[in-house]
Amino acid sequence: MNKNLVLLLALAAVVYTANIWGTSIYILDEAKNAGCAMEMYQRGDWVVPTFNEALRTDKPPLHYYFMKAGFSIVGITPFGARIFSSVMGILTVLVVFLFCRTMIHEDAAFYAGMILVSSLQLAVQFHLAVPDPYLIFFMTLGWLSFIYAYVEKKHNYYYIFYAAIALATLAKGPVAVIFSGLLVLIFLFAQRNFKWKTLMQLKLFQGTLLFLVIVLPWYIAVGVETQGAWLEQFFFKHNVNRFTSSMEGHGGFPLASVVIVIGALMPFSFFFPQALRMIWKEQRKDAFVQFCFIAMTVVVIFFAFSRTILPSYPEPAVPFFAILLGYFFYWVQKKGKVKRLKLRINALVYLIIALAIPFGVWFALQAESNLKDLSSLAVYFVLLPLGAGAALVYLWKKDLDTALYIYTLTAVVFLMIFFYSAFPEIDERNPVTQSVAHFNQHTEIPVVGYKDFNPAYIFYFQKPVNKIETPAALHDYANAHDQFYIVTQKRHIAELAGENFQVVYEGKDLFERPVTVLLKNR
Structure with missing residues (x-):
């Protein structure tokens, strides 16, 4: 097997699998997605997603299916919930390398793979039990299959395109169709090839049929089983409303998606100003480069106007950004038409940013009341400016290859430290992990939730938590039970002032505003 490919897959x-078994399912999105998959697995249900026995309409089921497979292999554990997210990351690197090697050159493919495995943001994403890893992989596979079929006249690859977009639609919904439709439409217009004959060559009718055969059975089934409730809430609340209004406190700012994508591929993205000029010229005569540029731009611009945004939203653009940067570095090595001084300036700017990162981490930890004593973890981030400085030295020596290898090696070593040492220490301070000692000592005592409570408790208990919504209902429950625990948030305690409850634990949710409280009746 190709040694470059073996090295990239090993990295x-x-x-992407670093310590996926060693930290808790705690982050909000992970807790809800893993908890939903757990309930479907326990019921043997393949159709209706629920979380804490309530209909969950946030996402379609593909990632739940993969998590169910993980649970069937290793049990209901963080590893079982996350393992296939990691697999999606490895497969993303694989398809980027293979298609890029065929369409450009092996050196460009190797650079693109290096850039992907160096990304902290992607590494975190491929560690999480959420739908985004599946969306990223299947959209990358689908889009690269499309452009390969178009350029190389391998028309059977269009079927891979339609199948992959169908699976992406089962991962996150109509956004996969919208992006793919916009991308193909803009690309064909840019190629001046938007013709009926071309549409027939794209296997439009056969591909649409294949897409519908894959997608429709589940959407029809969930519509029937929930009497249309899932479809209505998913398409209107979780798609239209997320784009037109800020939801769940995830508001963005103009061009937030641009900042996210640039941050995702640091330090390599700092060379994009020079790369953009070259790419703009090359895309006029190279269909593959043009396609990748449009793919990246469509996603970034779309989310630039979204009122709700998370770091994961524009990530389908990241593999194509990596391909373009990989092509740029290959082009520099092959033709050397970029002034080396400009590359050094880019590297110097990144070094300055990298020097600020440890201080930023220190202040962020200081701002969290339950993490102040862990501020020394910021020292791990000193590795980033050290690597940036070493890479700058080699760029000054006109040794671009060694500089890129140093960036990658620094990133990989840092990610190992982050996932095996720094993040586990932070994770141990989350209120769910901190409070479970009370439950472990008294497993016979029932637990209820009052109004809002941390969803990670559902996955920890591996069963639903009885949710009580009013003080009167909680009072009735107390009259019927001698002892029980209540998980809730501090802002709700005032409503229970007349009850005989004792606070046995209180802890702020990590990097969030709510304060988790554990109560026990006296």
């Missing part, structure tokens, strides 16, 4: 496996 991807090491990075």
Whole structure:
């Protein structure tokens, strides 16, 4: 097997699976997605997603299916919930390398793979039990299959395109169709090839049929089983409303998606100003480069106007950004038409940013009342400016290859430290992990939730938590039970002032505003 590919896959496996078993399912999105998959697995249900026995309409089921497979292999554990997210990351690196090697050159493919495995943001994403890893992989596979079929006249690859977009639609919904439709439409217009004959060559009718055969059965089934409730809430609340209004406190700012994508591929993205000029010229005569540029731009611009945004939203653009940067570095090595001084300036700017990162981390930890004593973890981030400085030295020596290898090696070593040492220490301070000692000592005592409570408790208990919504209902429950625990948030305690409850634990949710409280009746 190709040694460059073996090295990239080994690095991807090491990075994307690093300690996926060693930290708790705690982050809000992870807790709800893993908890939903757990309930479907326990019921043997393949159609209706629920969380805490309530209909969950946030996402379609593909990632739940993969998590169910993980649970069937290793049990209901963080590893079982996350393992296939890591696999999606490894496969993303694989398809980027293979298509890029065929369409450009092996050196460009290797650079693109290096850039992907060096991304902290992607590494975190491929560690999480959420739908985004599946969306990223299937959209990358689908879009690269499309452009390969178009350029190389391998028309059977269009079927891979339609199948992959169908699976992406089962991962996150109509956004996969919208992006793909916009991308193909803009690309064909840019190629001046928007013709009926071309549409027939794209296997439009056969591909649409294949897409519908894959997608429709579940959407029809969930519509029937929930009497249309899932479809209505998913399409209107979780798609239209997320784009037109800020939801769940995830408001953005103009061009937030641009900042997110640039941050995702640091330090390599700092060379994009020079790369953009070259790419703009090359895309006029190279259909593959043009396609990748449009793919990246469509996603970034779309989310630039979204009122709700998370770091994961524009990530389908990241593999194509990596391909363009990989092509740029290959082009520099092959033709050397970029002034080396400009590359050094880019590297110097990144070094300055990298020097600020440890201080930023220190202040962020200081701002969290339950993490102040862990501020020394910021020292791990000193590795980033050290690597940036070493890479700058080699760029000054006109040794671009060694500089890129140093950036990658620094990133991989840092990610190992982050996932195996720094993040586990932070994770141990989350209020769910901190409070479970009370439950472990008294497993016979029932637990209820009052109004809002941390969703990670559902996955920890591996069963639903009885949710009580009013003080009167909680009072009735107290009259019927001698002892029980209540998980809730501090802002709700005032409503229970007349009850005989004792606070046995209180802890702020990590990097969030709510304060988790554990109560026990006296």
